[in-house]
Amino acid sequence: MDDAKDDAAAGRAAGPRAVLVPLALAQFICSFAGSNMNVMITDISTDLDTTVHGVQVVITVFLLVMAALMIPGGKMCDRYGRVRLFRAGLVVYGVGALLSAVAPGLGVLLLGNSILQGVGTAMLIPPVYILATLTFTTLATRARAFGVISAMGGVGAAAGPLIGGVITSAISWRAAFVFQALVIAVIVLLSRRIVDPLRADPDSRFDRFGAVLCAVGLTLLVAGVLALDQNVAASVGLMAAGALVLGGFLLSMRAQQRRGLRPLLPLALFRDRTSNLGLITQNIQWLMLLGSSFTVSAYLQVVRGYGAVQTGVTFTAATVGLLVSSLAAERLARRHTQRTLVLAGFVIAILGIVVLVLLVRATDDSWAFVPGLFLLGFGLGAMLTPSVNLVQSSFPEDQQSEISGLSRSVSNLGSSLGTAIAGTILASSLSNRSYAAAMFTLAGIGALGLVAAAFLPRGRSAPR
Structure with missing residues (x-):
């Protein structure tokens, strides 16, 4: 017990920022991986002699592997230690990125991106949220930390198309995977200063x-x-x-x-009403974000004939909106209840989708995507942090590994379902009609999230 206290003290001595920066970067690159391939659909399908559906399968399986293994990943934190698992996940992810970069066909890309990068993400993401929860213990500091991490995750997902588009057009789609491997190397170096606040228990049951x-x-x-x-x-x-x-x-x-x-997953985790509602909102937020990202990207490239850079630039509006609201998380948390923020976020995001469909129908100009994407990004950014905080703060330290794994599994399941649902609707016939159908489906699912958010407690949720 004294050794654990010494480790925690050493972690604090390194400074909260030294802990937060690599954690936020890790969330950024994993979210980036989930969306940057959206602008490479044409390039990858041509280079690897496959179809839009083939690329969609690779993207969806990557998100699915993350979702399927997040709960075991969270549980493994107790057995092997949060920092050790985090670093091991970085290595697996990096190997997958490099393998994807040299993939000669869809099968190797599936192995590198979908399997290895998916497994690596499932290993490193639960420690991100556990370490953040254990390091930042007050509502204000935890809101700030989750705000930064969620913002970087959202920015990774929203800016993935832009960064991926620039790299693809300037060099090649393969270089985007090399970029990921380089970021992973930076995170490995930065993570050397992180000390696990709790001692690993090798004898814990898995x-x-x-x-x-x-x-x-x-x-x-x-x-x-x-x-x-x-x-x-x-x-x-x-x-x-x-x-x-x-x-x-x-x-x-x-x-x-x-x-x-x-x-593996104590059923007591489902007895907390606030956490259950928070998990539902998390799932739907990421379903809307990744589903709309895939829908708009595929539509722009296949129907409008946009290149990778033009598609990515169009998504800048969503990135800006998400950044503005996410980085204001701490200030918003002081002024408004978590329930209010989640409710407002859903209303704004749904409005953004409606605007996206109506303006795109009205004109062929690329600016028609800007207002809707900005509203969508702003709304999602406003509620990402409070939803995470509601869930993580509902449980004490000894349950953080389980709830972190469950939380990330639910979020990534939403991402994979969003891509699968939107892609399935688009696959029928890539056209204005299928685009509108996919987007309105996402808006309808968002309305279910709005209903769930209405039942969240009205008071502030303090960490236990």
Whole structure:
């Protein structure tokens, strides 16, 4: 116990900024990876002799692997230590990025980007939020930390198309993966100053069977969505099978708890009403962000004939909007309740989607995308931080590994579902009609998030 206190003191001595910078950069690059390929659809499909759907599968599987392994990743923090797992995840991610950069075909790209980078992300992201929660303990400092991390995550997702577009046009789509590997190298160097606030417990139990059930269930669920445009019966069957496997996963967790064992995902995490509602809003926020990013990017390149840079520049409006609201998270948290921020965020984001559809229908000018994308980015940025804070602050330190894994799994599941749903609608026929259908579907799902946010507690949520 004294050693753990000494480690924590050493971590504080290094300075909060020394901890926050590599954590925020890690969230940035992982979110960047989820969206930067959206502007490379044409280049990759031509170079690797594949289709838009093939590239969509690579993107979706990457997001799915993250979602499927986030819960085990969070649990592994207890066993191997948060900092050690964080660094190991960086290495796996970096290897995947380099393999993707030299991929001769879609199969190798799937292995490097979707599998290795997905696994690496699932290893390094749960420690990001656990370390931030343990390092910043007051509502104000935690809001600031989550604000920076969420902002960098949102900016990574929103600016991914712009940065990826510039790199793709100036050099090659392969160079975008080299860029990721270089950022990973910088994070590895910066992470050398981070000290784990808690000592690892090598003897802690890890439920391998539960991890497999969780991963298989989520995979079947998203695979069902992807198959919807090709075979409805198979799609329904896959989603039903996924639901059954996830049901078996929850029953397994319950049985282990009754035997006095600590399961992969304690069901007590679902007894907190505020956290449950926060998880729902997180899922839908990322579903809207990644779903709209894929929809607009594919539409611009395939229907409008935009190049990678022009597509990326168009997305600058969303990046600016997200940055403005995310970086104001601390000030907004002092003036408004978390519920108010999440509600306002959904209203503004939904309005942004509606504006996107109406203006794009009215004119062929590229400026028509700017107001809607700005509103969408601003709304999502306003609610990313309070949603994370609501969930993480609902549990004490000894449950941070589980809730962090669950939180990130739910968010990344939203990302993969957003890309899968939007891509499935677009795949029917890339046109103005399918673009509008995909965007209005995302707005409708956003309305469900707005309803969930309305039931959040009206008071401020303080860390426990």
